[in-house]
Amino acid sequence: MTFLKRTVFLVCLVSLCDITYLQAQIASFNFSAQAQVVAGWTNVAGDPSLAVRTATDPSGIAISSVSTANWSPTPSGVCAYNGNGGYPGVYFPVGVMIANWMQYNGSGYNLALYNALLPQLELSGLNKDSNYILRMSGTDIFNGGPTQYTVAGASVSGSQSLNNYQNKTQGVTFLHVYPDSNGHIKVYVNATSSASFVFICGLQVFSGRDTTVGVPVVTLTAPANGSRLAEGGSFTISATASETGGTIAKVEFYADTVKIGEADAAPYTMTWVDPDPGKYQLTAKATDNVGTISMSSVNVSIESLNYFWSTTGNIATNADTFFLGTVDTNRVAIRTNNVERMSVLGDGSVGIGTKSTHGYKLAVNGSAIFTKVSIRNYASWPDYVFKDDYKLPGLDSLERYIRVNQHLPGIISADQAKEQPIDLVENQALLLQKVEELTLYLIQEHKKVEEQTLYLIREHKQVEKLTKEVKRLKVQLNNRQSKASH
Numbered sequence: 001m002t003f004l005k006r007t008v009f010l011v012c013l014v015s016l017c018d019i020t021y022l023q024a025q026i027a028s029f030n031f032s033a034q035a036q037v038v039a040g041w042t043n044v045a046g047d048p049s050l051a052v053r054t055a056t057d058p059s060g061i062a063i064s065s066v067s068t069a070n071w072s073p074t075p076s077g078v079c080a081y082n083g084n085g086g087y088p089g090v091y092f093p094v095g096v097m098i099a100n101w102m103q104y105n106g107s108g109y110n111l112a113l114y115n116a117l118l119p120q121l122e123l124s125g126l127n128k129d130s131n132y133i134l135r136m137s138g139t140d141i142f143n144g145g146p147t148q149y150t151v152a153g154a155s156v157s158g159s160q161s162l163n164n165y166q167n168k169t170q171g172v173t174f175l176h177v178y179p180d181s182n183g184h185i186k187v188y189v190n191a192t193s194s195a196s197f198v199f200i201c202g203l204q205v206f207s208g209r210d211t212t213v214g215v216p217v218v219t220l221t222a223p224a225n226g227s228r229l230a231e232g233g234s235f236t237i238s239a240t241a242s243e244t245g246g247t248i249a250k251v252e253f254y255a256d257t258v259k260i261g262e263a264d265a266a267p268y269t270m271t272w273v274d275p276d277p278g279k280y281q282l283t284a285k286a287t288d289n290v291g292t293i294s295m296s297s298v299n300v301s302i303e304s305l306n307y308f309w310s311t312t313g314n315i316a317t318n319a320d321t322f323f324l325g326t327v328d329t330n331r332v333a334i335r336t337n338n339v340e341r342m343s344v345l346g347d348g349s350v351g352i353g354t355k356s357t358h359g360y361k362l363a364v365n366g367s368a369i370f371t372k373v374s375i376r377n378y379a380s381w382p383d384y385v386f387k388d389d390y391k392l393p394g395l396d397s398l399e400r401y402i403r404v405n406q407h408l409p410g411i412i413s414a415d416q417a418k419e420q421p422i423d424l425v426e427n428q429a430l431l432l433q434k435v436e437e438l439t440l441y442l443i444q445e446h447k448k449v450e451e452q453t454l455y456l457i458r459e460h461k462q463v464e465k466l467t468k469e470v471k472r473l474k475v476q477l478n479n480r481q482s483k484a485s486h
Contacts, residue, residue, distance in 0.1 A: 027057035027205040032099035033080035047080040049073040061125045070118045072111040074104040086141035089168030090257050096202040097139050103198045105191040112191040119186035126179040131208030137171030138164045138199035145195025150188035154178040164199045169297045216243045216294040218286035225298035231277050239268045239284035247289045254283040277302045375425050382433035
């Protein structure tokens with residue numbers, strides 16, 4: 001190897017090592033009431049509302065709870081708990097997430113709100129010319145509302161919120177945080193206006209990375225969240241993972257806290273073989289080439305075959321316990337070619353070609369054909385037209401109405417038919433009413449025709465009688481004239 005080649009090789013090697021070092025995890029702090037040991041973590045123990053708590057990581061980075069006045073204790077007068085996490089997760093180790101420091105927002109929801117002058121934590125011993133990555137998380141057994149985390153160094157790096165309730169896999173990450181001129185970064189652990197309790201379990205500091213490089217973006221794509229899978233099968237777990245300006249080193253898969261597989265190249269998939277029945281949180285954990293981690297989770301359940309129907313037929317089924325459908329208000333969808341064709345909504349209404357029934361029991365978006373349609377128990381059938389007290393409109397007034405409105409009375413217009421649905425039963429009843437009215441008009445006209453016919457018959461007989469009399473008189477006149485001429 002020539003001197004030039006050796007020099008280039010050494011420069012590249014040193015640069016690679018520097019990049020790896022600068023982007024490595026350099027400090028980890030966990031917060032608890034009593035001292036506890038978690039491998040690789042620096043414990044900050046004690047109640048921050050009773051005394052200022054400090055600790056220094058082996059890296060030389062220190063953390064302080066700043067001031068007792070910056071922490072709002074709970075009604076019991078404390079801010080630190082062991083075991084209050086209650087839901088050990090995988091975002092940070094179990095020993096970290098089982099304990100926490102907390103703030104109480106008070107019955108007026110105004111004690112633990114963000115105040116730029118009152119940070120809850122302060123990091124020191126940082127290089128003011130470097131940038132850092134901060135990760136933090138919390139979990140608790142109380143549904144106290146979301147915690148708002150804010151980071152400020154040379155400038156405020158913004159705020160992120162996290163729902164701590166039973167949290168196992170979620171946290172917040174702040175990128176490219178520059179310390180102030182003293183090498184300090186302030187951390188705020190605050191409530192939103194609606195949160196009653198807020199929490200922090202652990203905080204990690206990573207050395208800064210190239211600002212053109214992002215963090216892993218991972219999505220667990222299969223199975224879908226909420227999937228119910230039958231026991232005894234093998235299931236494909238899939239994820240997508242990428243990073244702007246960086247590379248994905250591996251994607252690990254977990255069922256709750258148990259690692260079940262790993263893929264170091266796309267496509268990131270694995271086969272989950274015959275898991276036991278139960279509920280699981282599946283997590284895809286993506287790690288990039290410098291150790292930055294992102295996660296994506298879904299919830300699934302593995303259920304006994306007793307809860308699944310056979311596609312080749314079932315016997316001895318009890319419809320009260322074995323059925324196709326839901327036990328909540330969600331709709332049931334039927335698909336072909338992965339396109340939804342029919343839905344049964346939570347209220348029992350059915351949509352064909354549509355998910356919205358607009359308050360009707362059946363809605364069809366498209367054409368339909370029937371061999372027979374029956375309507376029962378229609379209360380307003382128009383037999384009343386034939387009752388003696390029914391007032392049949394006069395033909396003159398009917399003619400005037402038609403000339404003005406261009407449609408029959410009681411029947412919607414063509415413009416109305418374009419804008420509103422037509423009730424077929426009501427429309428059929430109205431048409432029958434018009435037919436019955438027309439029948440009455442015909443009966444009236446028939447009576448008039450009969451009367452006119454009788455009149456004409458009488459007149460015809462009278463004419464015949466007069467005609468005969470005229471003929472008789474003509475004959476008589478002719479006879480007289482004949483006698484007179486002789």
